[in-house]
Amino acid sequence: MPKRDLILLALEDSTTSLLMQRALRAASYEVAIAQEASALEKIIQESVPALLLIGEKFSGQSGLRWAGEILERFPTMPVVLYAATDSLELCKQVLQAGLSGYLCPPLRNDDIVQTVEHSLAHARRMGDWLRREVKKTTASLEKRAELSEAERKRFEHIFSNIQDGVIILDDEGRIQFVNRVVASVFELNGNCRGKPIIEVINHPDIYTLVKRAKLVPLKYHEISFDDGRIFNAQYTPIEGVGAVITMQDISYLKQLDRMKSEVVHTISHDLRSPLTSVLGYTELVERVGALNDQQVEFINRIRSSVESITALVNDLLDMSRLEAGFDTRREVIYPENILKFALDTVEGQLQLKGLSLAVDIQPNLPSLRGNPIRLRQLFDNLIGNAIKYSPPGGVISVSLRAEGQQIIFKISDQGPGIPPTEQARIFEKFYRASNAPDSVTGSGLGLAIVKSIVDAYQGRIWVESAVGKGSTFFVVLPTG
């Protein structure tokens, strides 16, 4: 016969205890007896009884309170209360306390055994149900874990095999993942997970990218290698992860761009001399004999057309020089002086259009390192545009201030504004906004030149504009 469950009797009255003990043993239960609190505690801890049968008074405390405390610690243990008298009130209390049952005199063996058996069977059913639920939950958790592991592997496989370089960093700039392309271009051997990126990848462009991305939102950054390869890198902060750096090989695009710039450069260069000679002859024509009014007008038209072609050719030459990276001149320059000169030279144009100028230049601005001619060109282009696109009588505001390690130039006008969808495109070569007034001529190269100069300084340029209200151009140049 299999060993039966252990029943703990916690009864002060020894006669009742003996009676119950006999009845239960006769039904083949094992019985342990506690007559005071410490014995009850000891047996519960060491033997873990299958059921507790407790008197309505035990060790100076009500049996219901004991039951409450024990159920708090062992919620699945069935507890039966023994009371001297039966009443409706007792039945209610037993139910409220969550006990399994109760016994009252007259105590018949069958009643004792039956109550114990019922309580045990109920507890068993509860236990089985609990186990089943736990099993189900565990199985579903395991399944989910399996799925997310499979998912993780799938993503790792994709990231590893895409043609772009991928680096995932945590909040502290430590590497969490690098894919094959990154490992190969930076010749990374071994596991670099958990190590700071600037220690693992010893490349000045990566260093600048990571450092600068922490200070300013930085979207694009070029990473050049000694063998001529150039990658375009993007740094994207991701909340809860850290950041992701993606890199695309743009060497072939750079090569194409170089070839295109060379063609443009050659053509522009070759066009300059014949244009100069056309201009020269227009002047000579007037000197060699008298011209009638119509001839003078025609000559003037030729001159003005040749002048605009010359301006375009000069812009193209400038652009190709900047793109080819020929502009390597770096000297200490004071942006406020350069801006003041640029503003002085446009006084006549302002007067002609009846424009007023509000200037706010912070005194003692830090110096920059760069080419003064290029910075002047940057100011000239932006001021020139503000004048060109301003309506007569409008106001132009210019400000130059320092903030942290940066110099911020801002110029606002009350011109036609730029449609939101075109605001990013106006910095492209030859792009002219769809609402540019016909009366305002231009090549669409000015802002492209400005953008190239800003890029050479590792700065940023953008525009905020509302159609019909005006535009504000911002240029941020790092001073450090």
Ligand code: ADP
């Ligand atoms: P453009 O020679 O045509 O002025 P830019 O490269 O200087 O060429 O500017 C590109 C385009 O951007 C312009 O054609 C114009 O549509 C728009 N733009 C530039 N500056 C302003 C401004 N201050 N107000 C309104 N539109 C402007």
